[in-house]
Amino acid sequence: MILISGATGTIGRALLHQLSAQGVPVRAMTRDPARVRDLPGVEAVRGDFTDPASLSRAVAGVDAVFLLTAPSAPVAEHDAAMVAAARAAGVRRVVKLSAIRVPELDEWSFHLAGERVLRDSGLDWTVLRPASFASNTLSWAPAIRAGAPVPNPSGAGRQGVVDPRDVAAVAARVLTAGGHHGAVYTLTGPAAISVPDQARHLSAVLGTPVPVRDLPAAEYREVLVGAGMDAGFVEVAVRGTSVVREGGGATVTDDVARILGRPATPYENWAGAHRAAFLAG
Ligand SMILES: NC(=O)c1ccc[n+]([C@@H]2O[C@H](COP(=O)([O-])OP(=O)(O)OC[C@H]3O[C@@H](n4cnc5c(N)ncnc54)[C@H](OP(=O)(O)O)[C@@H]3O)[C@@H](O)[C@H]2O)c1
Structure with a gap:
């Protein structure tokens, strides 16, 4: 039995589908079990990182945990709460979803503290550090439908944009197979691409212009605070x-290809598979 936290989110949902299709029994953790889709071999459990008793119930009887904490300040505390529950319950393996460039951001990164807690836990651990998700561009859909430019906070800076389905596939492999203890994988797509590159690919897939508008750092901060x-x-x-804008984000690795035995998925393929999500109103 594998416990998937973040089961209602982008990576967790993809991971549930993949493990269910592989016939692996899965427990899907969420604060609202009604949000977990009915899939073969998947049971939903209520769990909240701020409620240790709920974590103890969620990890009871599981062999491995996929640890995904939402992107906010308490990441390290949430990681520590789950690691403590997993240790107490005798869980063998924990795979943490972190983020690329965590070491360079150092004290700015909540994920780095969470990684340290896991490394020091004595559990069989693996850390996955994905690059920017291709699915982030789904937030452009309303602007594209309105014919408005999409915001670009990173200028011509490039990133190894990764397909979330590839991240989930690596997680599924690491959770179910041995041999990954102590490994840190940096998960990227096959090429470093910029926001204007992504807009060009989307424009080709959608058959409509996708203009781009530069978003300076101060304005970007306001948008995030406003959200x-x-x-x-x-x-x-x-x-x-x-860092990305200044050219420090262009890392591309072959970790996805090495682990999955097939190339990482290019952004344009992800965009083609999600065409309907950009067109739907
Ligand atoms: N987006 C990127 O480009 C990118 C790149 C690298 C790394 N990452 C990392 O990826 C992670 C986000 O993954 P995602 O996009 O798949 O997540 P997501 O779609 O934002 O979903 C967040 C998940 O966290 C769960 N959650 C939130 N607060 C919780 C709490 N208190 N207790 C239990 N569960 C809670 C939510 O479940 P419920 O609401 O159902 O409870 C939901 O399933 C973050 O750690 C981020 O740093 C993101």
Whole structure:
């Protein structure tokens, strides 16, 4: 039995589908079990990182945990709460979803503290550090439908944009197979691409122009604060994006291909598979 936290989110949902299709029994953790889709071999459990008793119930009898904490200031505390529950319950393996460039952001990164807690836990651990998700561009859909430019906080800076389905596939492999203890994988797509590159690919897929508007750091900060994001997370996001803008985000690795035995998925393929989500009203 594998416990998937963040089961109602982008990566967690993809992971549930993949493990269910592979016939692996899965427990899907969420604060609202009604949100978990009915899938073969998947049971929903209520769990909240701020409620240790709920975590103890969620990990009871599981062999491995996929640890995904939402992008906000308490990431490290949430990671520590789950690691403590997993240790107490005799869970063998924990796979944590972290983020690329965590070491460079250092004290700015909540994920780095969470990674340290896991490394020091004595559990069989693996850390996955994905690059920017291709699915982030779904937030452009309303602007594209309105014919408005999409915001670009990272200028011509490039990133190894990764398909969330590839991240989930790596997580599924690491959770179910041995041999990954102590490994840190940096998960990227096959190429470093900029926001204007992504807009060009989307334009080709959708058959409509996708103009881009530069978003300076101060304006980007205002947008994130206005969206109600945690103040600490806003600073991490703004700082991380400025690193990308300055050219420090172009890392591409072959970790996805090495682990899955097939190439990572290019952004344009992700966009083609999600065409309907950009066109639907
Ligand atoms: N987006 C990117 O480009 C990117 C790149 C690298 C790394 N990351 C990392 O990826 C992670 C986000 O993954 P995602 O996009 O798949 O997540 P997501 O779609 O934002 O979903 C967040 C998940 O966290 C759960 N959650 C939130 N607060 C919770 C709490 N107190 N207790 C239990 N569960 C809680 C939510 O479940 P319920 O609401 O159902 O409870 C939901 O399933 C973050 O750690 C982020 O730093 C993101």
